Amino acid sequence: MSISYQSFGDKRLMIDMIILNFLNETGVQIPTDVTMRGDIERFVSQAYRKFFVREPSAFEKWYVSDLIRKDVDVTPELVYYGFMTSNEYRHY
Numbered sequence: 001m002s003i004s005y006q007s008f009g010d011k012r013l014m015i016d017m018i019i020l021n022f023l024n025e026t027g028v029q030i031p032t033d034v035t036m037r038g039d040i041e042r043f044v045s046q047a048y049r050k051f052f053v054r055e056p057s058a059f060e061k062w063y064v065s066d067l068i069r070k071d072v073d074v075t076p077e078l079v080y081y082g083f084m085t086s087n088e089y090r091h092y
Contacts, residue, residue, distance in 0.1 A: 031076045
């Protein structure tokens with residue numbers, strides 16, 4: 001895997017592909033859409049704690065919650081993908 005990563009030109013693309021593959025693996029525990037939409041604010045807070053090891057600011061919580069609430073096509077997998085490909089997550 002290390003050799004493949006080093007030989008690939010676009011490292012971010014390679015990392016994104018690895019993350020997408022990981023999120024589609026069986027056994028990965030991701031909340032269901034029903035669970036996420038049942039308590040959006042709780043889902044967002046848990047995602048921030050899981051990926052960033054911190055609580056979201058009031059604005060972050062509102063923004064992500066509002067995005068989920070307004071777009072039925074936003075799934076838990078997409079939210080997790082967004083967190084896992086963010087600069088803050090990659091920093092840690």
